[in-house]
Amino acid sequence: MRIVPFIVSTIITTTLVWALNKPWGEKVPMPLGKFLSPQHGFWQNAEDVNHNFSASLNFTDLKGKVDVYFDDRLVPHVFASEEDDLYFVQGYLHAKFRLFQMDLQTKVAEGRASEIAGEKAIPMDRESRRGGMRHAAENALKGMEKDPQAKAYYTAYTKGINAYINSLKENEIPLEYKILNFKPEAWTNLRTALLLKMMAKMLAWGTESDLAATNARNVFTDEQMKALYPEVHDSLMPIIPKGTVFDKPGIVPVKPAIADSVYFRQQKTIAATENFKPDIDNGSNNWVVAGSKTQSGAPILSNDPHLELSLPSIWYEMQLTTPRHNVYGVTLPGSPFIIIGFNDSIAWGVTNAQRDVKDFYEITFKDSQKKEYQYNGEWKPTTRIIEEIKVKGKPSVYDTVIYTHYGPVMFDKSYTNGLTADKNLAVRWVGYEPGNDGKAFHQLNHAENYEQYVRAISNMICPAQNFVFASKSGDIAIWQQGLFPARWEGQGLYTMPGNDSSFEWQGFIPQNENPHALNPARGFLESANQRPVDATYPYFIPGSYMTPRGIAVEHFLNNMSGITPQDMMALQNNYFNVTAQDIVPFFLKYVDEYRLNANAKKYLDELKGWDYFATPTTKGQTIYQTWFDSLKVALWYDELEQIKVAAPVPDEQTTIEMLLRDTTALVYINNVNTPETETLADILVSSLNKAADYLSVKDKEGKLEWAAFKNPTVYHLLKTALMPFARTGLKVGGANNIINAIKHSHGPSWRMVAQMGSQTEAYGVYPGGQSGNPGSKFYDNFIDTWAKGEYYTLWVMKAAEATDKKVKWTINFSK
Amino acid sequence: MKFIIATILTILLSFIAGLYLPWWGFAIAAFIVGLLVHQRAGRSFLTGFTSLFILWLVLAWWQSSANDNILAGKIAKLLGIGNNATLLIIITAFIAALVAGFAAMSGSFLRSKPIGK
Numbered sequence: 060m061r062i063v064p065f066i067v068s069t070i071i072t073t074t075l076v077w078a079l080n081k082p083w084g085e086k087v088p089m090p091l092g093k094f095l096s097p098q099h100g101f102w103q104n105a106e107d108v109n110h111n112f113s114a115s116l117n118f119t120d121l122k123g124k125v126d127v128y129f130d131d132r133l134v135p136h137v138f139a140s141e142e143d144d145l146y147f148v149q150g151y152l153h154a155k156f157r158l159f160q161m162d163l164q165t166k167v168a169e170g171r172a173s174e175i176a177g178e179k180a181i182p183m184d185r186e187s188r189r190g191g192m193r194h195a196a197e198n199a200l201k202g203m204e205k206d207p208q209a210k211a212y213y214t215a216y217t218k219g220i221n222a223y224i225n226s227l228k229e230n231e232i233p234l235e236y237k238i239l240n241f242k243p244e245a246w247t248n249l250r251t252a253l254l255l256k257m258m259a260k261m262l263a264w265g266t267e268s269d270l271a272a273t274n275a276r277n278v279f280t281d282e283q284m285k286a287l288y289p290e291v292h293d294s295l296m297p298i299i300p301k302g303t304v305f306d307k308p309g310i311v312p313v314k315p316a317i318a319d320s321v322y323f324r325q326q327k328t329i330a331a332t333e334n335f336k337p338d339i340d341n342g343s344n345n346w347v348v349a350g351s352k353t354q355s356g357a358p359i360l361s362n363d364p365h366l367e368l369s370l371p372s373i374w375y376e377m378q379l380t381t382p383r384h385n386v387y388g389v390t391l392p393g394s395p396f397i398i399i400g401f402n403d404s405i406a407w408g409v410t411n412a413q414r415d416v417k418d419f420y421e422i423t424f425k426d427s428q429k430k431e432y433q434y435n436g437e438w439k440p441t442t443r444i445i446e447e448i449k450v451k452g453k454p455s456v457y458d459t460v461i462y463t464h465y466g467p468v469m470f471d472k473s474y475t476n477g478l479t480a481d482k483n484l485a486v487r488w489v490g491y492e493p494g495n496d497g498k499a500f501h502q503l504n505h506a507e508n509y510e511q512y513v514r515a516i517s518n519m520i521c522p523a524q525n526f527v528f529a530s531k532s533g534d535i536a537i538w539q540q541g542l543f544p545a546r547w548e549g550q551g552l553y554t555m556p557g558n559d560s561s562f563e564w565q566g567f568i569p570q571n572e573n574p575h576a577l578n579p580a581r582g583f584l585e586s587a588n589q590r591p592v593d594a595t596y597p598y599f600i601p602g603s604y605m606t607p608r609g610i611a612v613e614h615f616l617n618n619m620s621g622i623t624p625q626d627m628m629a630l631q632n633n634y635f636n637v638t639a640q641d642i643v644p645f646f647l648k649y650v651d652e653y654r655l656n657a658n659a660k661k662y663l664d665e666l667k668g669w670d671y672f673a674t675p676t677t678k679g680q681t682i683y684q685t686w687f688d689s690l691k692v693a694l695w696y697d698e699l700e701q702i703k704v705a706a707p708v709p710d711e712q713t714t715i716e717m718l719l720r721d722t723t724a725l726v727y728i729n730n731v732n733t734p735e736t737e738t739l740a741d742i743l744v745s746s747l748n749k750a751a752d753y754l755s756v757k758d759k760e761g762k763l764e765w766a767a768f769k770n771p772t773v774y775h776l777l778k779t780a781l782m783p784f785a786r787t788g789l790k791v792g793g794a795n796n797i798i799n800a801i802k803h804s805h806g807p808s809w810r811m812v813a814q815m816g817s818q819t820e821a822y823g824v825y826p827g828g829q830s831g832n833p834g835s836k837f838y839d840n841f842i843d844t845w846a847k848g849e850y851y852t853l854w855v856m857k858a859a860e861a862t863d864k865k866v867k868w869t870i871n872f873s874k
Numbered sequence: 875m876k877f878i879i880a881t882i883l884t885i886l887l888s889f890i891a892g893l894y895l896p897w898w899g900f901a902i903a904a905f906i907v908g909l910l911v912h913q914r915a916g917r918s919f920l921t922g923f924t925s926l927f928i929l930w931l932v933l934a935w936w937q938s939s940a941n942d943n944i945l946a947g948k949i950a951k952l953l954g955i956g957n958n959a960t961l962l963i964i965i966t967a968f969i970a971a972l973v974a975g976f977a978a979m980s981g982s983f984l985r986s987k988p989i990g991k
Contacts, residue, residue: 064915065983072905072976076898079969087953092973095966097933098892101949102966105941234945238952783951834945 082240089238104234104834112868120218121147125872128856130865133829133837136378136856143215145381146395148872150219150246153375157392157831158224159235160371162243163776165250165393168257169193170448175239177451188446189460189474191467192260195490196252202493203252209495213248216395220246234833235777241451254393255497259490261366262341262522263541266603267415268707270484273553275706276323286717287709291594292606293716294641296613298525298537298591299574300581308597309569314547315561322555322562341366341805342605343410344631344798345527346585346612347535349578353622357816358529361627362399362408363807365800368773370784370839372827374398374809378856379504386504387855389809389825396500399811401821404507405530406813410586412523412539414602416489418550418564420465420557421482429461429468429483433558439464465557466491485557487564489542494520499540509534509577516540517570525586531815537584538575539591543568546599568598585612587798606712607796611637615798624820627812632848633798634672639683642715643671646686650743659744659751662686675766675792684794685754687711689746711796766790772804773826773842775833784833789846799848810850822850877921880911884925884978900926900970901977908981915982922978927971934963 079092094100112129125139125148135152139145153161166172170187172180187193204210224243236242276284315322345362353359366373374389379397388400399408424441425431431438441461448456461468463485470484495518502515508530516526516538523541528534544551544564555562574591576584587608590600614637615630647667655663662682669679695708709717718739737745754763762768771791775784793801800806806826813821826845830837844851854865861869884900884907891899904922913921938946938959946959955961 061983061986065980068915068976068980068983072901072973072980075973075976076901079973080898092969093897095930095934095969096892096897097930097937097966098889099897101945102934102937105937105945107937107940108942108944109940781952783948833948834941836942836944838944 089240094237099230101234101237101834103230104237104832106830106832106835108836110835113870115871115873117873118147118222119874120215120222121872121874123874126861127152127870127872128861128866129868129870130854130856131867132376132841132851134376134378134854135870136380136854136866138380138858140382142381142383143211144872145379146212146216147219147222149377149379149390149395150216150221151223151872152219152377153390153392154220154223154246156829157371157375158220158243159233160776160831161220161246161250161254161393163235164257165253166244168196168253168260170446173448173450173456175241175451178453181448181450181456184448185446185456185458185474188448188458189467189469190260190264190486191460191462191469191488191491192256193253194444194462194467195259195488196249196256198491198493199252199256199496200249202495203497204248206495206498209498209501210248212395212501213251213497216251217246217248233831235781238781251394251497254391256490258391259496259522262411262524263414263416263490264488265341266413267417267551267601268603269415269417269419269551269553271707276553278706287713288707289713289716290599290601291590292604292712294610294712295590295593295606296609297589297593298539298584298586298609299576299593299596300579300584301593303576303592305592305596306572308545309572310545310566312545312547312550312565313561314550315559317559318547318549318562322553323549341411342413342588342608342795342800344585344587344608344612344800344807345408345410345525346583346616347408347527347529347537348616348619348622348627349535349582350533352582352616352620353814355623355814355816357531357814358533358535359622359624359627359812359814360401360406360408360527360529360535361631361810361812362410362527363631363800363810364399364409364411365806366808367805368808368826370773370775370786370827370833371831372808372825374825374827376823376825376829378854380858384505385855387821387853388811389823392831394497394500396497397504398500399809400504401813401815401819402504402506403819404532405503405512405528406815406819406821407503407506407512407529408527408811409524410527411588412525412541412591412602413588413604414523414539414541414543414600415551416521416523416541416543418487418544419469419484419554420463420487420562421554422463422465422468422485422557424483432463434464435558435560441468463557482554484554488521489523489544490521492520492542494518494542496520508532509536512536513538525591527584527586529813529815531817531819534578535582535584536575536577537586539573539586540570541573543573543598543600546601548599550599552601572598581617583616585609585616587612605710605795607638608798608800611635611798624812624814624822628810628822628848628850630798631807631810631812634674634792636671636673636680636683636794636797638711638715638796639669639673639680640671642687642718643669643683645719646743649739650747651740654740654744656748656751658755659747662751662754663747673765673792673794673797675790676764677792678763678765680765680792680794681757681763681768682750682754685750686747689750689753690714690742693742693746693749765792769794769803771801771806771846773839774804781833786839786842789842791846807845810845811853812850813853819855821853821855823853824850876911876913877917880907880913880918880921880978881925881928883907883911884921884974885929888926888929888974898973900929901973904974904977905981908978909985910981912985913982915979915986918982919975919979923971923975925971925978926974927967929967930970931963931967934966938963 170184343364386402388397499518520542528536589609673680771789793799887903888900943959950962
């Protein structure tokens with residue numbers, strides 16, 4: 060034995076193994092040896108392009124047999140004899156194809172991102188904890204488990220997920236776990252509740268701007284506030300057709316006597332802002348046309364929910380059947396049931412209601428212990444949760460969150476984002492109410508007619524949705540459904556005093572008074588995140604509404620007849636920019652061409668020839684958008700800067716309407732930072748000159764065409780950390796104000812058209828693929844179809860078709 | 875001949891180790907072969923190196939070609955070597971080869987007589 064060489068060689072070997080067995084920071088977060096091992100690492104996730112998904116599986120938790128038939132797009136058609144078994148298998152399949160996504164999203168929802176991403180995620184986790192997301196999910200779970208049937212379904216679903224997780228060998232775990240070097244965690248019913256709260260937060264948390272509005276309130280006059288942030292746009296085409304007569308309100312909230320002095324005249328600014336507010340453009344389109352307007356005589360329902368586009372997609376397509384029901388559509392991995400789809404009798408779709416269901420109350424604590432707070436002249440006890448945020452590779456971080464009867468005190472001295480925020484602000488949010496929102500979808504899956512649809516959706520509390528409906532019996536309908544506080548005029552626009560019960564929500568709008576319409580004479584209904592009703596609705600309903608798409612949809616549907624499903628697909632892919640059509644002629648009329656620089660003149664000429672369609676190759680949309688953005692800065696920012704703290708920028712529609720009215724807007728046209736008095740022509744010239752500088756830079760890069768300019772991209776869930784897993788440079792047009800609402804990385808996350816004739820004729824597509832595995836050919840195989848505006852025919856399989864050649868693989872589940 | 879036997883043995887043992895042990899199981903396999911099938915240190919190194927280079931190369935290539943290199947291309951980009959599946963397969967094989975070479979050599983040193991005896 061040669062001791063010295065042996066020792067040296069052994070040390071080299073073990074050092075190599077050690078170095079290859081540990082992660083190396085941000086860039087190489089995985090142990091390279093393990094990651095590159097063909098028998099352990101990522102090569103195991105390189106799915107054979109001819110992979111055989113067929114299997115025969117046994118689980119003692121099942122009551123009977125479940126057969127799953129996969130078609131060539133890897134869509135599972137699930138046939139179960141018992142409904143519990145159906146959700147067990149749904150959970151199993153969600154986990155099999157989307158485990159990382161479900162695990163990540165619920166961890167983020169719970170405020171546990173730092174466990175995966177390390178200390179950079181601590182601020183995001185604190186925000187989730189202080190916003191009481193787990194508190195909301197725990198409340199929801201109570202509602203979900205109160206009903207024994209619902210509890211059985213959620214439990215079966217959880218067991219299905221865990222059956223898959225437990226069957227996983229280490230070499231089989233999804234790729235992202237191998238990259239980030241962590242392991243899947245067992246599922247619970249609470250995590251299903253967390254997933255639904257993630258959706259609630261995405262859609263119904265950021266639909267207010269109370270903090271920023273409170274700041275604005277301190278600077279602007281009443282008149283200015285009304286002009287800058289109007290409740291109802293002149294051009295609004297509400298969801299519920301104009302002229303609908305509303306019932307007398309069942310509840311009339313009373314404005315507190317002291318509101319004018321202590322609420323509408325607040326002196327102090329808030330200076331707190333929320334850092335992680337969801338995208339304001341989380342919106343959607345849905346519409347339904349009655350048989351009177353279609354070629355076949357059967358109603359057609361269309362829906363395209365606009366969300367952050369991601370890989371894996373938020374949606375997973377499925378057909379779920381038992382001997383008692385048969386439903387097809389998209390599901391949310393992490394939750395049982397079909398969320399958007401159709402069954403043998405009805406079809407439904409959703410858009411976001413955009414209503415403000417969240418308020419801030421200012422809390423006065425007795426002392427720094429924060430054990431009591433002032434309420435109606437007395438001291439009320441608080442409760443507290445000490446939140447432990449575990450951090451990957453670092454010691455835990457602790458945060459104490461105080462709870463009042465309103466909800467958690469999100470902002471206080473230890474958690475501010477501004478300069479002077481010494482205020483304690485508690486959140487009151489409808490999302491904290493106990494309930495079982497999933498039941499709405501479960502009952503919709505089974506619903507056979509209008510009455511059952513109404514009963515089903517009445518379970519929906521938060522996020523409130525516009526549920527559009529069509530039935531084979533010929534009914535079309537829409538309901539804006541959710542739980543909404545009945546507010547007095549102005550209530551909740553700004554932070555409210557938390558020590559006076561007269562500022563509390565005094566009740567909720569009775570469910571039957573939620574905006575709704577059934578079989579209107581005009582033969583169609585639509586929603587596109589606009590205000591649901593005109594000013595005659597008897598309640599005060601603030602929100603973050605979007606007006607333009609609704610106008611465009613109304614315009615087209617009004618003028619259509621003999622409609623086919625193909626017409627509806629074309630409409631979903633429509634690129635017409637209704638906002639530009641309103642404002643561009645106005646720009647052209649008032650801009651002084653002779654004062655433009657050479658570049659600006661060139662772009663103006665290009666704009667003159669634009670047909671207002673935001674196609675992928677148009678330059679007009681790029682020029683219009685850049686000019687308008689530049690104009691908004693010139694119009695608003697000097698005014699808002701005066702406030703010195705964040706205030707909401709008036710929305711595009713408001714800006715346009717003010718300009719077209721040509722009155723109040725002129726007050727803001729004058730740049731307060733310059734001595735001269737500016738005119739509309741001045742500001743149009745200067746904003747276009749400024750825009751032209753930017754446009755010419757883009758022009759030189761060859762990025763003046765709209766698609767090249769906005770670079771449509773579907774990111775992996777981990778965004779720029781995993782760019783090779785993203786799809787960039789997609790050739791699609793559209794914008795947020797356009798029916799085909801594709802932005803840089805946000806837009807139609809599922810497009811569906813269903814004609815409800817005797818034989819259902821349905822089409823759908825989403826920008827992703829059924830497999831969440833970046834190593835699978837089914838990871839992103841729908842994206843090109845989606846980008847081209849094409850659809851897949853949705854195959855509603857019958858049990859007798861098990862031998863059909865469309866069936867590619869079969870998994871048989873049994874006891 | 876010894877070299878070929880040792881190489882085949884290392885490949886077989888390493889493959890089996892990969893089924894039951896963590897990724898570095900092949901280092902034990904190479905070490906044992908280095909110890910049992912006695913060769914000079916340099917030869918042992920070459921045996922371990924060659925064996926694992928072949929094993930990991932074939933396994934990675936096999937899986938990647940069945941996958942049309944979909945994933946290997948993405949991972950290669952992620953690791954900063956461009957969309958180059960072949961290079962990633964070679965790097966993969968080289969890393970295991972290096973570890974196995976030293977492991978086999980350690981085995982050989984443990985067995986061999988000190989110089990001059």
